[in-house]
Amino acid sequence: MKYDLIDRNLFIKNRKNFMAKMKPSSLAVFNSxxxxxxxxxxxxxxxxHRDIFYLSGVDQEESVLVLFPDAPKxxxxxxxxxxxxxxxIAVWEGEKLTKEAALKTSGIKTVYWLQDMEKIMFExxxxxxxxxxxxxxxxxxNVETETREDRFTKWLKDKYPAHSVARSNPILQRLRSVKDQIELDLIQNACTITEKAFRRVxxxxxxxxxxYNIEAEFMHEFLNNRSKGFAYTPIIGSGNNANVLHYIENNQQCKAGDLILIDAGAEYANYASDMTRTIPVSGRYNDRQKAVYNAVNRVKDAATKMLVPGTLWEQYHIEVGKLMTSELLGLGLIDKADVQNENPDWPAYKKYFMHGTSHHMGLDTHDYGILTEPMQANMVFTVEPGIYIPDEGFGIRLEDDVVIQEKGEPFNLMRNIPIEIEEIEDIMNG
Structure with a gap:
């Protein structure tokens, strides 16, 4: 691992919170x-696997965590x-965790080697x-591969068929969606690394x-700042490639006059950042590009203010749709008849903005969080509206990562990443 050792108090607290939600006389198992x-x-x-990392800080293969709060011993x-x-192993594969290093990383005193697992598990x-x-x-x-966790579950159910089975995931979805300050600092570090890379680009x-030259510039800066690399497969879409939502080929030449939609973020210590900016190949936006860009930015700013405790994800997206409808009317992309005759299940604005505005972010880019439950302070969300116009040969998306606050507007973890047209043009032409 390239990152600095994380304060083990994070993992001690995470385990304590998880065990407080467990049923009496139960144990939980997590596999790498x-x-x-x-x-x-x-x-x-x-x-x-993010769950065993979240609960232990252990970042190597063939690791298993067992939590048993009511254990007699x-x-x-x-x-x-x-x-x-x-x-x-140290010579051929590099140093693995010793029992002492595992305690320092996780705060867990009882460490056994894997060969003792079946015996201890039986007890x-x-x-x-x-x-x-x-x-x-x-x-x-959408998992097509059998994971180590899957194999372990099969083994456990086969060997111990009389035990009741419960699900860890609902507990983890709630715990992981609300971030500790240590986690927020790690995500901020990932965002800061992304900022350095974007300024370079x-x-x-x-x-x-x-x-792909632009992709390489990002990677250079990421690695130089103790990141393993991209938190997710980057999108570097110039011209009409920006209108393909999951364009990842990144293999076309950038032409004068075109825009480039860049959706890229660094990971740091397994925590993600998720940024989108849309920049002009030639260093200047034309008037039409500016008009669409500013419309997207206004939607982003207004949507961000809605991310407060108690907001419901589904209702939030309905409100963002109203904002986008207004902007698209102003740009002449839709008219009042389109809105009056729209299908409620696929409103008129969806022709130009067909994806969601926000998702949870943390250890996973699309992080854990139960979307039917109200938003809470210390949840981290992306805000990423876009307008995609294939007929005009460009698409614009802007995205920041924000932390919901107890009171007031969310805190923008990407507040220092250039987003206003003038700042982007000044840097590109400086």
């Missing part, structure tokens, strides 16, 4: 992700099972009635560069 093979002896870079109330390290399973399994219930989840961009 697999290292996924590519072919031959190649593998994808390891990415830790105090030492079994929090247990880590880790891949045993030795000198051979503690005889002492509990319910076991929490960790299924992926995120509203965007503004000075770099000119007619003739390729979309």
């Amino acid at each position: 992700n697999d290292i996924y093979p590519v072919s031959a002896d190649s593998t994808l870079p390891f990415a830790q 105090e030492k079994h109330r929090e247990i880590l099972f880790l891949k045993e390290t030795n000198e051979h 503690i399973m005889t002492q509990c009635d319910t076991v929490y399994i960790n299924t992926n219930e995120h509203y965007r989840a 503004l000075k770099f961009t000119k007619p003739g560069v390729w979309e």
Whole structure:
């Protein structure tokens, strides 16, 4: 890992909060992700399962966390099972967590090697009635691969069929959606790294560069600032590519007069940032581009003010739709007849703004959060309206990451990232 050691009090607090929600006489199990093979002896870079990371800070493969608050033996109330390290592994794969390092990282005193897991699990399973399994219930989840968590759940249910089974995910969805100050600081760091990269890109961009050249400039700055890289696959869409919402090829040349929609953010310590800016290849916006840009920016600013405790996600999007409808009327993209005759399930504004405005953000770019429950202070949301006009050859989206406050407007974690037309033009032409 490249990032600085995180204060283990975060993970101690997260476990305490999770265990407070568990049923009496129950235990919960969390597995790390697999290292996924590519072919031959190649593998994808390891990415830790966010839930075990959230509860322990452990950032390596073949790790298991067990929480058993009512365990008869105090030492079994929090247990880590880790891949045993030795000198051979240290030489060939790099240093893995020792029991001492695991305590320093997580605050968990009881650490066993994985080969002891079945024996220890048998002992503690005889002492509990319910076991929490960790299924992926995120509203965007679409998992085709059997995970290590899935395999463990099959094994557990097969070996202990008489135990009641409960779900960890509803607890985690609520806990993870409200951020601790330590987490907010980590997300702020990711946003600050993104800012450095974006300023670099503004000075770099000119007619003739390729979309992947811009992607490379981001990556250079990310790695130089202790980030592993992009928090998600970046979109660098010039010209009409901006109108493809998930355009990720990034393989076209940027032409004079065009705009480039850049949706990119650094990760830091597994925490995401999520930024979108739309910049002119030639360093200046034309009048039509300015008009659309300012319309998007006004929607973003007005939508941001709605993100307060008690706001309901679904109602918020209805209100943002009204703002966007007004702006599209002003731009002449829709008329009053379009609005009067619109389908309530697909309003007129959706022709030019077809995606949602905000999603939870944190350890995952599309982070945990139950969308039917009111927003709370210390939740982090993106705000990302857009207007996409294929007939005119450009699309504009602007996106910041904000923290909901107990009182007043949200705190913008991207407040220092240039967004106003004049500042972007000044930097590009400076």
